[in-house]
Amino acid sequence: MAGNGQLDLGAGAGTAPDPQVPAHPFRALAHFPAAMTAHVRYTAIDAHRPATTSPAVIDEVIRKTIGFDGLLMSDDVSMKALSGSVGESATAALAAGCDLVLHCNGILAEMEAVAASTAKLEGRPLARLKAALAVLQRQEPFEQHLAEAAIARVLSVA
Numbered sequence: 001m002a003g004n005g006q007l008d009l010g011a012g013a014g015t016a017p018d019p020q021v022p023a024h025p026f027r028a029l030a031h032f033p034a035a036m037t038a039h040v041r042y043t044a045i046d047a048h049r050p051a052t053t054s055p056a057v058i059d060e061v062i063r064k065t066i067g068f069d070g071l072l073m074s075d076d077v078s079m080k081a082l083s084g085s086v087g088e089s090a091t092a093a094l095a096a097g098c099d100l101v102l103h104c105n106g107i108l109a110e111m112e113a114v115a116a117s118t119a120k121l122e123g124r125p126l127a128r129l130k131a132a133l134a135v136l137q138r139q140e141p142f143e144q145h146l147a148e149a150a151i152a153r154v155l156s157v158a
Contacts, residue, residue: 026066028154033132034071035062037098039081049096050082053089058097071128074098077114078105086110087117094118099125 029035037052045061046054052074062068074093075081082089090101090113100121103114121129 023061023065025154026068030067030069032068032070033135034073034128035068036073036102037062037075037093039075039079049092052077052098053082053092053096055096063097069128071099071125071132072097073100073102076102076104078103078107078110085113087113090114090117099128 037058039050039052041047041050042054042057042061046056049057051057058072062072074090077086077089077093082092084092086103090103093101101114101118103111
């Protein structure tokens, strides 16, 4: 299984069916402080690039249609689901609109390549990171019944 997805996409980015899934379930979560892209292609939006490296998916769908303005992280660039080197994948993800690039396999040479391919975090991406960290640092009691009710509300929108 590639990443934490439901489909085994193998060693290349998968191709998702044309996105006929309504955006409203995602809009219900647009206030979340952070999200992660997926290395899947939505060919009706961008026939050549997976979502992680597609400015059309990130800007038009995630930022505008869904209305998400939180911290947007790439999926793991080391999972071999994107073409090119990890450094090239990191550059492409940032150029497409991701705020941060995830590299998760712990191979030092790859981590160095990703670091060499990225610039200092500043501007809007830095502000989004700070906002996401502020949410994580809040200590709120966890009430399971409230969480379950919130999930039920989101699912009922679909």
